[in-house]
Amino acid sequence: MLRVENLCKSFGGVVATSDVTIEFPTGSLSAVIGPNGAGKTTFFNLISGALPPSSGRILLDGVNIVGQSSSDIVRLGIGRAFQVAKLFKTLTVEQSLRGALMSPLGKSLQLHGSFPLSATRDRAHQVMEQLGLQSKADVVSGNLSHGDQKLLDIALALVLDPKVLLLDEPVAGMGPEEREQMIETVYDLWQKGGLTVVLIEHDMEIVFRISQHIHVLSYGKVLAQGSAEEIRNNPAVIEAYLGTPQETHA
Structure with missing residues (x-):
């Protein structure tokens, strides 16, 4: 199980992540959503060791991994794919x-x-x-x-x-057919691999279709957590991110 407790990250006077506590049960498929600047990528950077938190704990199977290097965190069982693929191009x-x-x-x-x-x-x-x-x-x-x-x-x-797979906008920049193939692949990996999958995604149709748990960040704080139905009908989430049904993000 992956759990973050009271996680904070500041850059000078700017608070990017503020007192975030979220639990990702073993074998779950969860989404982290929110408007641009909500702190989603910073959140992944903290979990993967790319950034050190200002305070708080990150627990993998009960062990606090704060202070471990990115490579050590990979060895411990957290893998990450990026919004812009990081490849050995040659x-x-x-x-x-x-x-x-x-x-x-x-x-x-x-x-x-x-x-x-x-x-x-x-x-x-x-x-x-x-x-x-x-x-x-x-x-x-x-x-x-x-x-x-x-x-x-x-x-x-x-x-x-890995035990936990972090996916940062896996369908970003894709056309409809590629997007559908990618999300089917992710869902299949989760179903068959026993992985704990956490994804950042702006495509709400995908988020609502496949996520067991949805965590909404806004201005670095947890705005709401719940099932797809709970998040879809949450007044605070509608006001801060989703908009009215006619305005809902594609």
Whole structure:
């Protein structure tokens, strides 16, 4: 289980995250939503170790991970995919995944030639199959379509077998067909993989369709938490973010 308690983050006099307490049960699929500037990406940065909190705790299976490095947090079981995919642009899909597998083993990433440790090939192909990337194994990452780059970014997090998968706007920049394929992939990963999935997403149709729990941030604070139905009909959320039914975010 992932739980944040009284999490705060300030940048000088600007409070980005204020006394946030949220629990993500093991095996759940949750969404974090809110208007631009609500503190959603900062929230992910705090959980993943990219930023240190000003105060508060981040508990993974009851252990406080505040103060751990980003790489140590990955080893402990938190993986993250980004709104803008962070890839090894000159490596093929398979090389990228095998390189990610080697990194926690203390091996240096080889930009040319083959990677050692044959076990990494099996795991890389397993994840490529999960995400529909097996036919792209030998394609250089920088040459992939936008949708496939987003899939590879998820694969890079998934290949290390995380307990918790953080997805920052997984369908950003996609057309309707790619968006539908991506969300089906995410939902399938969650159903079959036993993962705790937390996503930031602006597409409310997707959020309401797949999320078990929704957490709404506004000005760095928790505005509301609940089921899709509870959030959809919450007056404070409607006023701060969703708008009237005619104005609801697409």
